Amino acid sequence: MKLKKELNLMNVFCISTGAMLSGLFILPGLAYALAGSAVLASYLLAAILALTGLLSQAELASAMPKAGGTYFYVMRSMGSAVGxxxxxxTWLSLSLKSAYELLFIGTFATFLxxxxxxxxxWxxxxxLVFLAINLVGVKEAGRVQGYLLLGVLLVLIYFCFQSSSSVKAQNFEPMRGKGLGSMxxxxxxxxxxxxxxxxxxxLAEEVKNPGRILPLGMILSLLVITLLYLTVIFVTIAVLGVNLGGPENSKWPLSAAAEIxxxxxxxxxxxxxxxxxxxxAANAGIMAASRYPLALARDEMLPAFFNRINHKFRTPHVSIFITGAVIIAALFFDITVLVKAASSVLILTYIFACLAxxxxxxxxxxxxxxxxxxxxYPWVQLAGFVGFTVLLFKIGMTGLITCSGLAVLGFLVYWFYGRRAASREYALLHLIERITAQELTSHLLETExxxxxxERDEILKDRFDHLIEDCPVIDIAPAVxxxxxxAMAAEPLAKDLHVNKEQVYNLLIEREKESSTVLNPFLAIPHIVIGGEKHFDILLARCREGIDFGKNAPKVHTVFVFIGxxxxxxxxxxxxxxxxQIVENTDFEKKWxxxxxxxxxxxxxxxGKRKRQG
Known part of the structure; x- marks a missing residue:
């Protein structure tokens, strides 16, 4: 059973933006303790690096909008073990991030x-409430995101406007003492x-028109959230100064600034x-994390029950419940470990997106x-790879050890369970094949x-599609x-239509003698009529060195033979x-x-791009 495609641009924007808002309320005080008022530069650098990862992820998501997101891309690009x-x-990272967000909700709720x-x-x-909402459907969860996000944005805008009387420029002076390493x-x-x-x-598989909406929604979300982060943190530093990094204010810095x-x-x-x-953010985390076990189970890297879709709501209920159990278990970990582990794996995720x-x-x-x-391309990916690697090592040993431990756990799952089904073709094999000139692949990845x-473009196959799927194709290397x-074309056409091979050959010869079927220097479309009723077939042919159609016709490389x-x-x-319509595409000859x-x-x-018959 397929997931419902019901997320529009506003849903994508709200889910993405809402998922990034939590850091604005949780982390500025802790980050200020590390970098001083240069924390603004830290957030700007993080946003620039996130942009390199976003552009890579947007390309991948638009090409392969499937549940599991970057897991799906990594699996198809680098193979089953890495995938x-x-x-x-990534599933555990998103679960850990949701866990620390839920802990902060509990802390705020206790305080208020x-x-x-x-x-x-708390x-x-x-x-448990958000597990229930996600079970009912992603659209319902996305609608909740929209309402909550609107309320939060209005409060933050009001916060920034009201702060003008309490801003102190001297609160930015200590930023020189922390240094580049701390930043x-x-x-x-x-x-x-x-x-x-x-x-x-x-959530790409559940987005309408994902080729357009996903990249646009992600880019708009990053631009809005970056501007919001820099503005709000600037105001908070200007109001609190060094007190932002204090033991009390670091827990809820914006609330402390607003109280002043x-x-x-x-x-x-x-x-x-x-x-x-x-x-x-926690709701978006549950929503997103639950799609990773689903995608792994589809590829037989996890047991099949992770792939079960609820018949009533068409949501991955088993994966949602197990993700919820992991999040609840993670609530018992130290919050600093959760943040560093989540950041480390997230950075690793962006590195893999660039490589993919x-x-x-x-x-x-x-x-x-x-x-x-x-x-x-490829400078965006190179900049992202270098920048993310530097950040990964700057986080410290806690994040690296946690990240490495999760990687070992993932490899053990692959080795003892997923390896038995690891027959999937991936792009890295095609790259090695291209470099070494060895034949290592079939057509499995291309077919997928x-x-x-x-599915992405919602293409409804017509009769022409079905005919092309079954028609004979011949590929000729030398010139003929x-x-x-x-003579080469007559045999497969005669076999398909159950007619005499010599008859087909003679009809083709007679038709060509009447007038050339060459339409341009690259293409010819010979066509003949046979007796009977309700018979039609097409043959596709390529000749790498060209077919000689006579003194007055060029050697053509593409031939479509019609018989009916x-x-x-x-x-x-x-x-x-x-x-x-197909051959008019600008890159047809190059691809052919x-x-x-x-x-x-x-x-x-x-x-090929064309209008299909209803």
Missing amino acids: TVYGLI IDINLAPLV AVGIC LAAAGFVFVSFGGLLKVAS FMGKAGLVVLGIAAICAIIT VVVLRESRVQNYRPPFRCPL LKDIIH TWEEFF TKDERPFHLMSLAAIA MAAKSPEALRDIVLL
Whole structure:
């Protein structure tokens, strides 16, 4: 059973932005303790690096909008072992991030509400509520995100406008004492704030028109959240100064700043806004994390029960419940460990996204066709790889050890369970094949990508598609004459239509003698009529060195042979129109000559842009 496609641009924006808002209420005080007022530079650096990862992820998500997000891309680019390790650590990373967000909700709730409940109890209760919401459906969860996000944004805008009377320029003076190393360490520490981009990518399969909406929603979200972060943190530093890093203010810095110029009411309002913001992030985390076990189970890297879809709500209920159990278990960990582990794995995620784009592009997999292509390739990926690696090591040993431990756990799951089903073809093999000139691949990856394009673009196959899927394809290396070519073409066409081979050959020869069927220096479309009713077939052919159609005709490389009965004349004309649209695509000739196999030639026709008959 398929997941519902019901997320629009506003849903994508709200889920991504809401998932990134939590860091604004949780981390500024802790980051200020590391970098001083240079924490603004830390957030800006983290946002710039997040942009490099976003552009890579946006390309991958637009090409392969499947549940599991970056896991799916890594699996298809670098293979089952790397994909399984990556998918599991990303699932656990998102779960850990949701856990620390839920703990902060519990802490805020204890501070604001006079009820004798421990923060852990609040965290567990809210987790269970959001598990129920996600079970009902992603659209419902996305709608909740939208309402909460709107309220939080309005409060933050009001906070910034009201702060003008309490801003003190001298509060920025201590920024010189921390140094570059502290600024980089803080950038690594707060990078987890930009995890919403990863979360929304994992929901790609449930997005309408994902080729356009996903990249646009992700880019808009990052721009808005970066501006918001820098503005609000600037105001908070200007109001609190060195007190921002104090033991009390570091827990809820925005509330402490609001209390100075808005009184007790400001503290309460910002506290409620913080709870709403962190709830949106925790909800998005549950929503996104639950899609990773689903994707792993689809690839048989985890047991099949993870892949179960609820018949009523069409949501992955087993995966949601197990993700919830992992999050509740993580609530018992130290919060600093949770933040560093989540940041470390998130940074690793962006590194893999950059590498996946490089592997897929350089492998020249024909059916890798992202509607959105990352600009300035490969410099964006190179900058991201270097920057993320520096941040990863600046976070410290706690994050690295946790990240390594999760990677070992993922490899053990692959080795003892997933390895038995690890027969999937991946782009790295195509890249090695291209470099070494050895034949290492079949057409499995290309076929899977073709099916994804059909689903992504909501292509409804018509009769022409079904005909091309089954028609004969011949690929000729040396140059041949037109008579030799027709002899080659006659046999498979005669076999398909159960007619005499010599009859087909003679009809082709007679038709060509009447007038040339060469339409341009690259293309010819011979066509003949046979007796009978309701028979029609097409043959696709490529000749690398060219077919010689005579002194007055050039050597052509592409031939579509039509054969049919008189009553199929309307379909004959429709097929001509379809081919005319396909060959008009600007890169048709380049793709046709670069195709590796007869099946690759077939895919070029099947995926060519054209209007389909209803």
